[in-house]
Amino acid sequence: MKINRVLLNAAFIMSLFLASNQFLYAQEQVFQVLALDGEVMFKKGEEWQAVELGQALLASDVLKVEDNAYLGLVHTNGHTLALDKKGTYEAGHLASKIRQNKLSVASKYADLYVQNLKNGSAKANPAERALEQKRVKVLLPNSVDVFNDEVILRWKNVAPVGEKYEVKLKNMFNEVLMVKEVEDTKAILNFNEDKISKERMIIVSVNSTEFKDQQSNDYGMKHLTAEEAAPIAQELKELKLEITDQQSALDKLILASFYEQNNLLADALTNYEYAISLAPEVEAFQVAYDQFIFRNGLAN
Known part of the structure; x- marks a missing residue:
């Protein structure tokens, strides 16, 4: 018993x-x-x-x-x-x-992405808002560091300016190095292209092909040297090893969060573009992109 x-x-x-x-x-x-x-x-x-x-x-x-x-x-x-x-x-x-x-790294930047969603506040510099409002607005801060060789430039029209654009790339002495003609409100910029590969800083502007006087401000883009990029590159390597499917739109959001947290806004914006292109039928990625633009004050 x-x-x-x-x-x-x-x-x-x-x-x-x-x-x-x-x-x-x-x-x-x-x-x-x-x-x-x-x-x-x-x-x-x-x-x-x-x-x-x-x-x-x-x-x-x-x-x-x-x-x-x-x-x-x-x-x-x-x-x-x-x-x-x-x-x-x-x-x-x-x-x-x-x-x-x-x-560990993917989880860290996913958490930071969610925190940004919840905060939702714009971080624009008041000095940037004081700039003259042009009819073409490139979605970048006045100057930006760039980590990757390839980035996507995106702009919006504040007023009608036609359907064709010129993207001008100049050096620090205001000499035009290259002009890209596009029929869209975006362009791919590759820092390995011969005419700009040796430049420490390039100045980017966009204008209407039809109305030359309708143009954007100038934006400085500095491609990081290997030495400058080294601290970021190590963690990025760890993150990419963790993300086994780098063609996933959700993984692109986590990569965008990584670049945003490291203040590499052009690289972050590029990964939002990749996310949208991988799942164009899912409006959520365009919403995430728009929230990024607002959060960082890039549309002001």
């Missing part, structure tokens, strides 16, 4: 332990929302509520993704996951399918 009571007590304690562990797991955060498009709901108690950008999801949360909706998640260990098929999903079940190796 005594042995039976001991066994019953042990079983009772074990059941309490298991129940406690299950409860703790149910309350554990497993994902954060990086990107959101369309109607996505989660169940809170007996009610369905809209999922919000930057929201933390618990293992016990049940998600419902409707037709043509998109949900981009990052696990607490740094792995990303995209849901774009209609259905109901258990967050805990999704988490169990994620590889368990922790991506």
Whole structure:
């Protein structure tokens, strides 16, 4: 009898332990929302509520993704996951399918990205706002450091200026080194091109081909030397080793966060462009891009 009571007590304690562990797991955060498009709901108690950008999801949360909706998640260990098929999903079940190796650097910059989403404040320098407002506005600060060889320049029209543009690249002595003609509001700039590869700093401006007087301000772009880039390059190398699928739009958001945190805004903007091009049907990436522009005061 005594042995039976001991066994019953042990079983009772074990059941309490298991129940406690299950409860703790149910309350554990497993994902954060990086990107959101369309109607996505989660169940809170007996009610369905809209999922919000930057929201933390618990293992016990049940998600419902409707037709043509998109949900981009990052696990607490740094792995990303995209849901774009209609259905109901258990967050805990999704988490169990994620590889368990922790991506420390990716997780760090995913967290910083979510913090930026929640803060949402513009960081424009008042001196920049005081500049003369041109009809063509390049989405850059007055001067910017550039890490990568290739960046995408983007601009917007404050007023109608036609459909064709000239992108002028000059040296510090105001000598024109190169002119690119484009029929879009963006251009790819590669610092390895012969005419600019030896320049320490280049000055960029954009003007309408049809109306030459309709132009942007000048923007200074300095390509970092290998020595200047070294401290950033090491962490970036670690991040890229962690991101196994660098063609993922969600991973491009994390790379954009890395560059933004290191004040490399042209490189960050370029990765937002890559994210949009990889998932052009998902409006969430354009929204993320617009939030980046606002947050850094680049549209002022």
